[in-house]
Amino acid sequence: MISAYNSSVSALQTFATRLHSNSNNIANANTDSFKRTRVMNTTTEAGGVKAQVEKVDTPGPTTYKETSNGYDQVELSNVDLGSEITDMNLNSTLYKANLKTIETVNEMSKELLQLKA
Numbered sequence: 001m002i003s004a005y006n007s008s009v010s011a012l013q014t015f016a017t018r019l020h021s022n023s024n025n026i027a028n029a030n031t032d033s034f035k036r037t038r039v040m041n042t043t044t045e046a047g048g049v050k051a052q053v054e055k056v057d058t059p060g061p062t063t064y065k066e067t068s069n070g071y072d073q074v075e076l077s078n079v080d081l082g083s084e085i086t087d088m089n090l091n092s093t094l095y096k097a098n099l100k101t102i103e104t105v106n107e108m109s110k111e112l113l114q115l116k117a
Contacts, residue, residue, distance in 0.1 A: 003047055008101040010048030014041055015095040017051040022088040025079045033060070034077040036084075 018039045028034040040052045060078035064071045 005102060005105045006046060007048050008098045008105070010044065010046075010050065011098040012095060012102075014039070014049045014051040015091050015098065017053065018091040019088060019095065021053060022084050022091060025084050026081065026088070029077050029079040029081055029084075031077055032065075033075050034079065035060075036077070036079045 021037045021039050025036045028036075036056050037053050038056055040054065041049045042052055044050050056078060058078050060076040062073050062075050065074045
């Protein structure tokens with residue numbers, strides 16, 4: 001039961017990082033030249049997961065904006081709101097699923113302790 005608990009805790013931390021990345025990308029979607037981040041999951045020796053955050057350097061679309069010097073070409077953000085919101089919903093659901101796993105482990109531990117008492 002302890003390994004299930006530890007795996008779920010590491011997954012909670014990972015999905016919290018993923019949700020933070022999603023929310024940061026969405027908040028900066030209209031910021032010129034902003035580069036989105038993505039989170040890659042890697043397994044750990046203890047059977048859990050770890051988040052690795054990396055910046056995506058693909059260029060965003062360009063447009064012309066009026067500046068004090070006339071019109072200049074400006075690179076926009078490379079954030080795709082459709083995929084970010086979809087990913088955020090998925091990460092939120094997976095976060096909740098790991099919370100439920102921790103609740104179940106706690107209930108099972110409580111029952112085990114009551115049986116031994």
